Each structure stands twice: as structure tokens, then as C-alpha cells.
Amino acid sequence: MKLLQALFFPPEQPGGVSSMIPYLQDKFNPPHWEMELFSLPKRIRSKGSEPVEFHTFDWHKYEESPIVQKYIQTYRDYLWWTKLRIKRPYDLIHAHHPIAGLAMKEVFPDTPVVQSVHSSYERELILNGRIKENGLEHSFLTSIYRELEYKTDKMITVSRSFVEYLSPFVEHPDNVSVIPNGFDEKRFKPVPHENEVAQLVTVCRLVPAKGLDILLKACAELKSRGLSYVLHIIGDGPIRTELEELAQRLGIYDETIFYGYTLHPEEFMPFFDIFVLPSRAEAFGSVFAEAALCSLALVGTAVGGVAEQIEDGSNGLLVASEDYLGLADALEKVIVDPSFRYELARTGSDHAKSHYSLNRVVHELKKIYLQFH
Structure with a gap:
């Protein structure tokens, strides 16, 4: 054929x-x-x-x-x-x-x-x-x-x-x-690692639909609570400058790294700890499945296909769209409790392998x- x-x-x-x-x-x-x-x-x-x-x-x-x-x-x-x-x-x-x-x-x-x-x-x-x-x-x-x-x-x-x-x-x-x-599992190679400071990562096009303004506000809230983290933003798009300026205004620019567009982010995604993307809409949300196959703990919004991929509290955490305080609460849970984070990552990886x-x-x-x- x-x-x-x-x-x-x-x-x-x-x-x-x-x-x-x-x-x-x-x-x-x-x-x-x-x-x-x-x-x-x-x-x-x-x-x-x-x-x-x-x-x-x-x-x-x-x-x-x-x-x-x-x-x-x-x-x-x-x-x-x-x-x-x-x-x-x-x-x-x-x-x-x-x-x-x-x-x-x-x-x-x-x-x-x-x-x-x-x-x-x-x-x-x-x-x-x-x-x-x-x-x-x-x-x-x-x-x-x-x-x-x-x-x-x-x-x-x-x-x-x-x-x-x-x-x-x-x-x-x-x-x-x-x-x-x-997804072809051979593309994803989880790497055992211990990061002293929790490493958050998101991978997306930098457009309003992805909710990165909500993510930056949540990260500012984490900092105000005295929590240590680094946020890695992989991707490019029309609002990159706007997001960089927002990170500066929120006082989290030093904790935030803007990488720009990267062709194969799955090659170094396994070195991070938590994947987070507070999208305002997703038909499926492929990057969540990819992050799960890299053995990252998932935090996302209860929209579209993301809510079908993640069972809240089992293979990831879900929060309401636009709720930066709820997002900060979810991120705090996985930052302060490595055992919980590892369990979410393991369950998420198993779920992605069997379903996707x-x-x-x-x-x-x-x-x-x-x-x-």
C-alpha cells in the first residue's frame, strides 16, 4: 500500500x-x-x-x-x-x-x-x-x-x-x-540525577495561549514563600520580550532562563525535575507525554487533551486555567516533597508508555x- x-x-x-x-x-x-x-x-x-x-x-x-x-x-x-x-x-x-x-x-x-x-x-x-x-x-x-x-x-x-x-x-x-x-520511546532516555535546587522546565511556543504569564506569576509566588527553584523556558515566539520584562518586574529574572528555540529539547529535558505548562487550551498537548517519557513530574491545567493525559494526584497535578496561586500550590507540593515528585514521574512515565x-x-x-x- x-x-x-x-x-x-x-x-x-x-x-x-x-x-x-x-x-x-x-x-x-x-x-x-x-x-x-x-x-x-x-x-x-x-x-x-x-x-x-x-x-x-x-x-x-x-x-x-x-x-x-x-x-x-x-x-x-x-x-x-x-x-x-x-x-x-x-x-x-x-x-x-x-x-x-x-x-x-x-x-x-x-x-x-x-x-x-x-x-x-x-x-x-x-x-x-x-x-x-x-x-x-x-x-x-x-x-x-x-x-x-x-x-x-x-x-x-x-x-x-x-x-x-x-x-x-x-x-x-x-x-x-x-x-x-x-511517540517513539527510543527518543527519550531518562537520566538518574539529583538536583539540589528543583529545576522546572516548560517547552512551548511563546504565545499568550500557553499561559506563561500565569507561570511567571506562580513562580514569583513561590519565591515569596521562600522556595528555591530555577525555571527553564525552552521555545521562542512573539511575546518573548514581553515575558522577559514580566520576569524582571516580578523579581524572578535571575531564577528564569530563556533558551529560545531548540530543535530537540527531549535530549536535555531528562536533566530537569518538573515539567509545567499552564496552557489556556490544548487539543492534545504532546509535550506532556514527551516530558512524562523523560520521567519528569507533570503539572498542567485542566484543559482539553491535557486533562485526558493527567489524572490529578496520580500521574501528575492539574490546576484550573488562569489560577496562578493554585499553580504555585501544585508546584510547591512537588518542589518540597521529592518522594512525591519521583512517584508522580514514575507513574506518569508508565502511563505514557502504555497509552501513547x-x-x-x-x-x-x-x-x-x-x-x-
Whole structure:
């Protein structure tokens, strides 16, 4: 069976897709399986020019928005690049971004297209202050889900909570399957270590949706309580300067290290003690599973897929979104009690290995792929 994994970003970009899809190739071996990856290079801009029409809604109602214009142009570019680069037929295409799925079905209408929806672009834009809830762009982007349902042959997403999120925007939410992301255990090598001062780490894009302002306020509270720690922030993004200034104003800049973007944070994540990320929304939250596989204790917010990964008090700690005092309380528990921290880390690692292994994902995907062959 000849498979194409159609990504939007090149696979070296950070995120759940890049931490899973390239590793699938080793699991889909010839002679029964052939797998290739496809994505739109970042240098491709404004190449596509053909008219765009959707079956389930009229996108022209929204075309006054620059964000909608950019989305449509990116779709045109993906169509242009697909027609230019793909010359051979495939038995099935698995798309990992709405633009990829719509473009592939447009170019190859007779080829089965399985569509994975990994996250919500519109929710990220709202949380990051780029668009207004129920505004023009929000309406356009949520309309895309019904178009995907209409055009593609199967929809998959990464958590039960995200199916609930999609439900108002599709005709048949019961037909959406859930396959959480999977991870190759060989990438994660826990390292036994003893840090005299608790080492906190977070890995994410530096945008408002990740709640790092809440994390910095919680860390300031920890300092006011006389607790020692170091906070390592791995990632980059548009609010980095704002976060650095907030750390200075809160008096915790000396305890906080901003690393910027790092390609393989899992290589040194095992040397830290506690992974913390107070996201305001997460479809799945791949970085929590990755941190668990590195044997870090997990502290997160009870949102989306994070709440499905963590059972509070068993394999991690959950707090309410926006509650910096509650976050400080949770962090204090794992800072002052190393035995509790180690137990959370051990249980979290066992849970991640059993629920989020790459082999489990491969098994589930093969079952779906074979339905179309």
C-alpha cells in the first residue's frame, strides 16, 4: 500500500505532528507498505492563482479579512506545489492540516484522504488576541471543518475533548475517530540525577495561549514563600520580550532562563525535575507525554487533551486555567516533597508508555488505512 503523509509545515517544525509523523516511516515497511512525506516549503509564497470554491459554504463572504485572504492564498500555494511535485499515484493520503486535506482531495479526487485535525487554529488566534470570538475569521475557520467532513473520507482527531469541540461544526461528530499522538520511546532516555535546587522546565511556543504569564506569576509566588527553584523556558515566539520584562518586574529574572528555540529539547529535558505548562487550551498537548517519557513530574491545567493525559494526584497535578496561586500550590507540593515528585514521574512515565506508544498509533492507523484498500 502506497501512503502519503501530507503535512503543512516541514517535519522539523516543533509540535505534535513533527514529533510523531517522521517516526512512522520506520513502522510502515516494504513490501506491504510504502510511505512518503510531503509538505509546503516556507519559501513558497503567492505561487498559486486558481479560483477557489468550497462545497459547503461561500468563503467570499469573509474575503475582506486579511487572515482569510492569507489562508486562501496558502491553500492556492499548496495546490500549486502539489500539482508541481506529485507525479505518482498513491493508494491513500493521510493529511495532517486542513489545507493539506482540502488540496489533496482537490488534486486527487479518486484517492481516499484521511484527515487528522491536530489542533484549532481559530482557538489559538482568539487566545493570542489575533481575532475575535464569533467574528468574521472565527466563522470562516470553523466552516472549514464541515468542508473537510464533506470532502475527505475519514476524520481523526487527538482527544475526546477535541471531538466535543468539533461537534457544533460538523454534521456527524460520532464518525470522528480519536487517536492520541504516539511517540517513539527510543527518543527519550531518562537520566538518574539529583538536583539540589528543583529545576522546572516548560517547552512551548511563546504565545499568550500557553499561559506563561500565569507561570511567571506562580513562580514569583513561590519565591515569596521562600522556595528555591530555577525555571527553564525552552521555545521562542512573539511575546518573548514581553515575558522577559514580566520576569524582571516580578523579581524572578535571575531564577528564569530563556533558551529560545531548540530543535530537540527531549535530549536535555531528562536533566530537569518538573515539567509545567499552564496552557489556556490544548487539543492534545504532546509535550506532556514527551516530558512524562523523560520521567519528569507533570503539572498542567485542566484543559482539553491535557486533562485526558493527567489524572490529578496520580500521574501528575492539574490546576484550573488562569489560577496562578493554585499553580504555585501544585508546584510547591512537588518542589518540597521529592518522594512525591519521583512517584508522580514514575507513574506518569508508565502511563505514557502504555497509552501513547508509537506502536499503538501504528496499529490504529493500519486498521483505518486498510478499510480503504
